[in-house]
Amino acid sequence: MIFNLLKEIFFLFNEVAIFLLFGLLIAGVLYVFFPDSIIKKHFGKNSFGSVIKSTVFGIPLPLCSCAVIPVAASLRNSGASKGASISFLISTPQVGADSFFITYSLLGYIFAFFRIAASIITAIVAGIMVNFYSRKKKDKPAIKPCVKISEEPIAKRLKNFFSYIQFEVFGAISDTLIIGIVIAGAISAFIPDTFFTHYLNYPFLSMIIMLAVGIPLYVCASASTPIAAALIMKGISPGAALVFLLTGPATNAITISTVVKSMGKKTAIVYVISIAVISIAFGYLLNIITIKYGFSKIISGSGHDILPLSLKYAGSIILFGMFVLHYLKKIYLNNIKENIMTADTIRLKVNGMSCTHCSASVKKAVEAVSETSDIQVNLKEQFVEFKIEDKNRIAEVKNLIIAAGFEIL
Numbered sequence: 001m002i003f004n005l006l007k008e009i010f011f012l013f014n015e016v017a018i019f020l021l022f023g024l025l026i027a028g029v030l031y032v033f034f035p036d037s038i039i040k041k042h043f044g045k046n047s048f049g050s051v052i053k054s055t056v057f058g059i060p061l062p063l064c065s066c067a068v069i070p071v072a073a074s075l076r077n078s079g080a081s082k083g084a085s086i087s088f089l090i091s092t093p094q095v096g097a098d099s100f101f102i103t104y105s106l107l108g109y110i111f112a113f114f115r116i117a118a119s120i121i122t123a124i125v126a127g128i129m130v131n132f133y134s135r136k137k138k139d140k141p142a143i144k145p146c147v148k149i150s151e152e153p154i155a156k157r158l159k160n161f162f163s164y165i166q167f168e169v170f171g172a173i174s175d176t177l178i179i180g181i182v183i184a185g186a187i188s189a190f191i192p193d194t195f196f197t198h199y200l201n202y203p204f205l206s207m208i209i210m211l212a213v214g215i216p217l218y219v220c221a222s223a224s225t226p227i228a229a230a231l232i233m234k235g236i237s238p239g240a241a242l243v244f245l246l247t248g249p250a251t252n253a254i255t256i257s258t259v260v261k262s263m264g265k266k267t268a269i270v271y272v273i274s275i276a277v278i279s280i281a282f283g284y285l286l287n288i289i290t291i292k293y294g295f296s297k298i299i300s301g302s303g304h305d306i307l308p309l310s311l312k313y314a315g316s317i318i319l320f321g322m323f324v325l326h327y328l329k330k331i332y333l334n335n336i337k338e339n340i341m342t343a344d345t346i347r348l349k350v351n352g353m354s355c356t357h358c359s360a361s362v363k364k365a366v367e368a369v370s371e372t373s374d375i376q377v378n379l380k381e382q383f384v385e386f387k388i389e390d391k392n393r394i395a396e397v398k399n400l401i402i403a404a405g406f407e408i409l
Contacts, residue, residue, distance in 0.1 A: 001189070009185035012106075012226050016181075018315030019105040020222065023098030028165045030061065030097070032157045051127035054084040055120055058092035063172075063357065068092045069258050070352055070361060070405030082263050083131030086271050089259070091123035093249040098173070099221035103245075106229040110298050111238070111286075118246055118282040126274035130267050166322060167329070171356035173220045174326050180223030184230040191234050206240035207283045211276055214247030221249040238290050238299055239283030246279040258352075345374075346394060347385045351407040353377070358406070365400040369393055 054075075063071060072089040076082070095116050103112040157164075219227075228241040251272060259268040290298045353359055359377040362384050366375050371389040378384070384401075388394060398408050 004189040005185055008188040009181055012181050012184055012188075012230075013319070014312050014316045016102045016105050016226065017319040018312050019101035020098050020177075021315050021318060023096065023101040024165045024169055026097035027169045028161050031164050031169075032154060032161060048128060048131075050081055050084040051087045051124055051131065054080070054088040054127065055091045055123040058088040058090075058123065059095055059116070059119065061092050061096065063092050063096070069255055069354070070358055073258065073262055073352075073405030076262055076405075081131060082134050082267055083127035083129075085263065086130045086259070086267065087123040087127030089255065089271075090126055090250045090275065091119055093221055094119040094122070094246060096221060098169075099225060099249075102222055102225045106225060107232070107299055111242075114282075114286060115242065115245060118242065118278070121282075122246060122250070122275055122278045125278055126271055129270050129274050130263075133266060133270055134264075166325065168357045168360050170322055171326055173222050174323060176220045176223035178323070180219065180226050184226035187227065187230040187234060193234060195234055203237040203239060203287050204284070206237055207243045207280055210236075210240045210244040210283075211247055211279065214244045214279075215251045215272065215276070216253050217248050219248045219252075221245070224248040232299060237283075237287050238295075239285075239287035242286050243279045243283040246282070247275055250275055345385055345387055346391075346397075347383055348398065348401070349383050349409040350377075350401060351382060351409050353379055353382055353406065355379075361404050362401055362406060365404045366397055368400050369396050372397065 058068075068089060071092075072085050075088060076085045080088075100112055100116065103115055224245055228245050231244070232238055232241045256268055256272065259271055286298075350362055353362060356379070359379045363375050363377050366372050366384060366386050369388070371393055372386045373388075375384065375386040386397070388397070401408060
């Protein structure tokens with residue numbers, strides 16, 4: 001049993017590694033040439049155009065389910081409409097470069113592009129519906145920080161290229177990715193091949209169950225893909241797997257509570273219902289297409305045959321090394337003894353940090369105030385420490401952290 005589990009985990013890891021690395025490289029390129037400032041210029045109007053822009057801008061960004069929450073809150077604080085913020089919140093975590101290539105490697109290019117199309121339409125419809133229902137209400141004024149976070153020059157972004165990929169993008173998905181691969185391996189190893197066809201041979205019911213599982217579950221797009229692939233191979237319908245892939249990354253308890261707090265209960269209800277209805281519709285459509293054209297033509301690991309085994313093994317070794325580096329750094333940071341706070345050290349309790357991308361955003365916000373130094377962000381304990389020459393400027397630091405989408409407790 002254990003041998004079968006390890007065998008399936010190794011197989012899945014080896015299949016996705018090289019494609020995930022390629023997706024991470026694309027994420028690094030986007031970081032260099034596609035700074036956040038480009039996005040914030042286009043989301044302010046309560047219009048169809050702002051929804052389209054937020055959807056299109058959100059798809060290629062390398063933000064996971066947790067990292068997208070403060071970014072969306074920051075966009076909202078910067079004056080983005082509710083609809084644009086919701087569209088960004090849906091499209092960004094559902095399909096990034098990394099999750100697209102993992103989907104391609106495990107389920108084929110047809111399923112991968114179908115997933116993108118479903119994500120785009122879900123984000124657009126949800127954004128339009130939110131704008132429609134909130135058009136009579138006056139939006140809250142944007143938070144205008146007294147100091148702007150300066151954009152990193154392209155030379156600095158190039159210098160931080162591999163560091164960004166390793167510690168921010170990969171660091172944000174590493175934990176859930178391992179969980180996803182292990183769960184997928186367990187499904188492949190322990191669940192009989194005929195389990196779902198025998199006990200859950202009702203496509204619509206299976207979609208409803210996946211909807212109920214996916215909405216509250218906290219899982220990133222990359223981690224959910226191996227699970228969905230394993231479920232399909234055990235007999236669950238492709239439509240049900242698609243529902244899980246669309247709802248899991250876009251909705252979870254943390255995201256829903258954030259939407260309720262920042263945009264209201266009505267917006268949160270429209271947000272969840274839009275995702276649920278469109279996910280079911282696309283799942284149903286995918287099932288019809290699969291029946292018409294055949295399972296093997298729609299669901300195929302076409303990425304398996306085009307790459308030599310040696311390249312896959314090389315990708316697995318590199319990805320394993322990235323995991324080792326990530327967790328060694330994590331252990332090192334957790335074992336560092338807490339420094340004795342001096343009189344000029346300020347500690348702020350920051351709520352909302354859930355990944356390495358979040359902690360990097362908080363650090364960048366503090367760095368924007370020129371008189372700060374010795375900045376330390378503790379993700380586990382949810383605080384940031386720094387020194388500042390002029391204590392009167394602490395309010396500026398707080399303002400920038402709030403504008404970045406976090407809370408000061």
